[in-house]
Amino acid sequence: DAGVTQSPTHLIKTRGQQVTLRCSPKSGHDTVSWYQQALGQGPQFIFQYYEEEERQRGNFPDRFSGHQFPNYSSELNVNALLLGDSALYLCASSKGPGSPLHFGNGTRLTVT
């Protein structure tokens, strides 16, 4: 039974570019949440997707957007990258919005 899978594992981008990160939830899960973990800090909530809609959003600018597909997989898009966007991006899935989260291993994004 595959857990939460994220791709790519590592990514290097230049300031101003755009990036798309992908997440496949654990089998049986229908809800996907995204978190940003900067170096030396705890994860910060970006948003949550359920039934293909953004259900809840954290304190992140509109440059951060997402999508959930009918198969429950999800994408995180970041436009106009800044150096400060360098972080580990974690995807977590759950069986419903209020259920325990299962985290993937993350995508390490470096912006130069």
Add this chain to the structure above:
Amino acid sequence: AQSVTQLDSQVPVFEEAPVELRCNYSSSVSVYLFWYVQYPNQGLQLLLKYLSGSTLVESINGFEAEFNKSQTSFHLRKPSVHISDTAEYFCAVSPLTTNDYKLSFGAGTTVTVRA
């Protein structure tokens, strides 16, 4: 809004010694409480959680945490650590509010176990 403070950023400890990781939180509503562990180059794994009932919760690998409502704390303890417990530990809270499911994390405590 919720906030979480982990009082120790790094905790070095010898193998078979006890360890305590301190966590305090602030919230205007009641919360669920969690401890997550993150091993190098991996995502977060749920260690234990407090939802309701007994204020002392235990994990399968010997960790325990006690919810103290009056002190708004949820400290994590283990009576005897192993080398394999070397990891980063995060305390987190989630509000008991309908349609608000986000986790708010502390900054983490790095535990290094030495032989």
